Amino acid sequence: MKNIIVGALTLLVVGLMIFTATDDPVFHGGHQSKVIEDFGDGKNQKIAVTIAPEEKSDREKENEALSALRDKAGNAGAFKVTNEYKSKCSSCHGVNGSGFQNGKAMMGPKIFGQSEEKLYKDLADFKAGRKENMVMKGLLINLNDNDLKRLAKEIGEFPARAKAKAQQAAE
Ligand code: HEC
Numbered sequence: 214m215k216n217i218i219v220g221a222l223t224l225l226v227v228g229l230m231i232f233t234a235t236d237d238p239v240f241h242g243g244h245q246s247k248v249i250e251d252f253g254d255g256k257n258q259k260i261a262v263t264i265a266p267e268e269k270s271d272r273e274k275e276n277e278a279l280s281a282l283r284d285k286a287g288n289a290g291a292f293k294v295t296n297e298y299k300s301k302c303s304s305c306h307g308v309n310g311s312g313f314q315n316g317k318a319m320m321g322p323k324i325f326g327q328s329e330e331k332l333y334k335d336l337a338d339f340k341a342g343r344k345e346n347m348v349m350k351g352l353l354i355n356l357n358d359n360d361l362k363r364l365a366k367e368i369g370e371f372p373a374r375a376k377a378k379a380q381q382a383a384e
Contacts, residue, residue, distance in 0.1 A: 292374035298367055301352065310371050320348075329369030336361040 291309060299308065305321035307314050312323035324332065338344035340353040340361065353361065 292371070292378040294371075294374075295367060298364065302364070302368075305348075309375065310368055324368055325371045325375075327369065329365050332368050333362055333365035336365060 294303070294308065302321075305319055306312055306324050307319055307321075310323065310325035312319050312321055312325075335344060336349075336353060337358070339346055339349040340356070342350060356364075
């Protein structure tokens with residue numbers, strides 16, 4: 214009896230193996246190969262042509278040149294921030310905490326100009342889950358309370374740093 218069951222199972226497994234090897238598209242590149250085929254048949258090439266970017270108008274070019282200049286001026290007046298802030302926070306809140314870069318709103322809100330106390334409270338609340346935001350919570354998991362205090366203190370100083378830098382530049 215045992216032998217019959219084992220034999221039947223073996224047959225079933227071998228049968229499945231043959232079936233998957235011959236029939237399952239996964240073994241032949243799956244959906245990806247279908248996509249590649251779609252690209253190759255020439256029918257879709259029209260679409261690619263229609264979505265090619267249009268030549269920029271003179272006005273747009275002018276605007277870009279202007280904002281590039283502004284950024285340069287802005288960077289020249291940029292105040293110093295720690296590498297910690299730069300590497301951990303600036304990608305979403307901007308190098309100066311403005312929440313803007315190259316005139317575009319970034320993912321994080323403006324934090325420039327907020328008080329050390331409010332910044333620390335927000336950070337502690339994110340970390341504790343009292344204030345809900347998956348992005349900020351995930352970021353703060355590896356930071357301890359002292360790290361939060363240090364960051365809050367630094368960001369709280371941004372306006373003073375900006376002012377000092379502006380005065381320096383004027384002298
Ligand atoms: C991946 C993007 C991202 C990074 C990196 C990031 N943040 Fe945020 N941050 C956000 C977003 C999005 C919010 C808005 C959350 C909300 O209001 O629910 C936020 C909110 C905040 C707030 C609350 C501001 C307010 O007015 O409500 C503070 C303070 C803050 N972040 C500080 C930091 C600090 C300090 C760092 C670096 C350790 C950092 N963030 C890194 C995306 C980011």
